[in-house]
Each structure stands twice: as C-alpha cells, then as structure tokens.
Amino acid sequence: MAVTPEEIADAMYEMVKEYQGKKQLKAGDLIKAMIQKFGDEVDKKQCKLAIRKLMESGRCVYTYFGGSFIELPPEEGVEK
DSSP states (O other): OOOOHHHHHHHHHHHHHHHTTTOOBOHHHHHHHHHHHHGGGOOHHHHHHHHHHHHHHTSSEEEESSSEEEEOOOOTTOOO
C-alpha cells in the first residue's frame, strides 16, 4: 500500500516537533529519514510534495542560519 503525501507530511511534522530546540533539520534530512522509515513505499518526489504541504499549511517554516532548515513556526506572544 502506497503512503500518501499527507501521511509523509504528518511523519515529518512529528520528527520536526521531536527535534525542535535540539537539532535543526534540513529538507534532505527529512527526506532521508522518511525513505528509511517507509522504505520503497516513498520516493523523493513524494517527500518534496509533503514538505510543500507542511509549508503551505503553516505547520512548519523555513529558517536560514547559514543554511536552510525546517522548523516549527515561532509561537508569538508566549512568555518563557
């Protein structure tokens, strides 16, 4: 059974959420992790589509600190 881009996006979101504040993940890191997780059921094209879905939905954002990283959007107005 093929994995849908939505399922890949959900798995990517969970991975980004897990590593938030610990490690910055690049798009390539997420693609490699999803291919490792789902095996032959996914390919690079599906993973790129899943990343696009994450960005368009606002669940994740690109940040740039000497390289492009995918992170959760900052929570505005939250005191720490």
